[in-house]
Amino acid sequence: MTKKFIGKRIKRNEDPQLLTGQAQFVDDVEIPGMLHAAFLRSDYAHARLLSIDVSNARQRPGVVAVFTAEDMGDDWQPGPPLVSPPPTAKDVIFYSRRQVPLVKDKVRHAGEAIAVVIAESRYIAEDAVEDILVELEPLQAVVDLEKAMEVGSPLVHDDLESNLAAHLFQNKGDYEEAKSKADLVIKRRIVLDRGAAAAMENRGIVAHWEEKSQHLTIWDTTQAPIPIRNGTAARLGLSEHQVRVIAPFIGGGFGPKMMMFYAEELVIPWASKKLSRPIKWIEDRRENFYATTQERGQIHDVEIALSKDGHILGLKDVFLHDTGAYDPYGLTIPLNTQCHAMGGYDVKNFATEVSVVFTNKTLVTPVRGAGRPQGIFIIERLLDIASKELGIDRVEIRKRNLIPLDAFPYEHKIIDQAFAPLILDSGNYWPVMEKALEMIGYDKFIKDEQPRLRKEGKYVGIGFAPFIESTGVGPYEGARVTVEASGKISVATGIGTQGQGHFTSFAQIVAEQLGVEVDDVRIVTGDTTEFHWGTGTFASRGAVVAGNAIHAASTIVRKKILELASKVLETPVDELELEDGLARVADIPNKSISLGELAILANPLRGAVEPGTEPGLEATAYFGPKYGATAFGTHAMILEVDPETMMIKIKRYVTVEDCGTVLNPLILEGQIHGGVSMGIGNAYYEQLHFNENGQLLNASFADYLIPSATEMPRIEVGHIETRSSLNELGTKGVGEAGTIPVPALFAQAIENALYNQELEILEMPLSPNRLFELLSEEKSR
């Protein structure tokens, strides 16, 4: 069968609706009698709650209820653990401390919710928040990761002996042995700081408990509607079928919306049930800076051992990871960092040890990249330094260490974020890197252009950064595919959608199997009434895991169609084809029957159905990969640094991705563009500045700078396809690929641009200001 839809540049089915403002987001939900919620949040990062008086707030006209932790009684319970520590790893220390609905005893980060006001309007609710008198005794805040681990540091959780949240050691081979044979050992300290996901749409939730039907409907900006349904039912003592969770269109997820349950997700459905009224809460931007999870804070002490010909003999990484005030997301991020610190290189000896640290800051859960950018930054920085110290060209030193084609599947002998062995399933790394270098004209730039531009007094640099991305992890997703009487296809899957183009790429998979047009396939995502098995949209897994489940269901439906058509058309199955919405005889195209007619025949109103058969042309199927599929890519760029202002201009930006089978290049490029934009923010603009009291100092877009159109370069995207052997479609994920290598890329390109300075970049994010400081520090040394 020739591919008619998969791999085609098809415009997105959902765009007309989105672009004309007709798509439903959570804040578009309006229900008669709906109330509005506002939260009282702590100004302090660490404080004991001494007393709280809500009587004035309750008396304000228009206020329906005010709830504190005490008012929740036995229903006050911390959120459930989202990810448990890896059961397969040895000697893991893990203290599970989860976020609470409302502060009961102690505030653990600025912005933590203390009380909620439910009122007739958001205006009234906000005013009533001001009426609440709360007495907090400020405590010394735990902010700095290293100080947090010192003896005598104040404790985020008083019942623990220290601020250590978790400790995990992973070992491959024997690093010390490798080091003893090394010609060169490089040691560095690398510091990575926090950023926000800054999705265009903040979080929001509408909960509607209907007393008469005893049914709860929740609209939630979550990436994981099914776990939210199951967890909410359990908390409220309801059957899972009494709760429907809808994750409608969402203006960007990027990881933080995979976090669950947020305090608001614990409180709003509870309050709706308590009051038997629909309640809406929409997060404002400043709340988003405090109450929505963030990521990337780590401090690494790294060591790499090399032979003089540039081969990596071993790598050692001891690091601290900031988890914020609680750790519901387990060890996902540090595990990802560990699994990416070796990049796509053949590293035989690796020792990695992480201490996860509680701090009085907003919770940390994955943000697009999820620990991977940190890992890639480490290995790429070390190779850049090694290249200089050994006098080996930076392309060459990487080429010598890349995992060779015949080594796949390549087992790393450590565990990954899914607690499965880290196995790189497939890859052909050198051609990807080579293509990126070719596209950007690496050799020509180095030989001709750069010397010429430098003579003109310009500071232009070129950089490239290869990376791997573990994607498409388990456990599973499912889908139901149905041929309707109209001949159109209806598909439901459990994962939610936040702008990934699922309505198109999934439709392409179905159209491919069933011989219909892409816009004849209607996709429903993220509505638990439509499909209630699955986990969520995260870890670049939608196209891999849900995509293959949809593919599996489609192939079963295809078989059903063909078998029924075979009977009707009195032709053997292998002589039939599905084209243009018809089942037809390949050699006699006008001998055919439409899928709609077949659907009606498969669901008769009278007559007898043969025993053992099912009605309809419908199938439900699931897909769970053995382990995640690992994608690979290389980004390259040319940038110019203004030596006065340290502002940068990106002159060229090239990405080459190998994410296995490409479903839709247009959507893939969109994913990459968005990812690169976040990466550029991570590298040069976006940093959350907390002061020593845990106060966030730049909680607005006036001070927290996200790249805008003027900072974005034109991105040239190249593809190479190495199918994954782990699934039928051969797909790998790509959602986070755009973000992962960018900080490493920036560091290399900036150093290359400022060629006459002794500059070694060992931290991210940078900013023009920070780069200026680094250069001043170097000069004064």
Place this chain on the structure above:
Amino acid sequence: MKIEGEYTFDGPREDVWELVRDPEVLATCLPGTQSLHLVGENEYEGEVNVHIGPIAGVFSGRLLVSNEVPPESCTLTGEGKGKPGFVNGTGNVQLFEQGDNKTLMTYAGEVQIGGRLASVGQRMIDTVSKSMIRQGLGTLNDAIKARVVARTEAKEVEYIPPSETEFAAAVAKDVAGGLLSSKLLPWLVVAVIAVILVIVWLNVR
């Protein structure tokens, strides 16, 4: 945040000391002050109404005067909180005779801020608080001059403190001059912090 600086008053040290320890005088120098009461020995409580730009609300403050050496020096410890956030600080104030009826005040303090003030106003706080201190001390100096004139010329001189609006406008002008950027002006709102700071430093009898 560290704040330090100096200011020269046009009056003898005793007059300056007396005025800065008089809550009523201070309240007029800090427009928006709704109340300032002595609630214990050397302990004051006060409320400052802040309504500048998008940040509005009442700051409730409390401050303690210690290590008092009249008319030379004292230590001030203050805390204030309200809708826009909170402020806690400690500072030392010293007065030096400069002769010719002049008095030099030096002040140095460490201030912690939080909430909206910190998260949204950080960029402007330094500049605006310094400007508010300058404006507040300038107003106080006008009061001192009026008092000195009244005494030396043995006649009543009317001292008219600035209104809340006039004060805000003066600070805005000062800040704009310092930053050469009018688009930052909305942030000036943050000025509220300085109101509390000035109370902390000056509210001495």
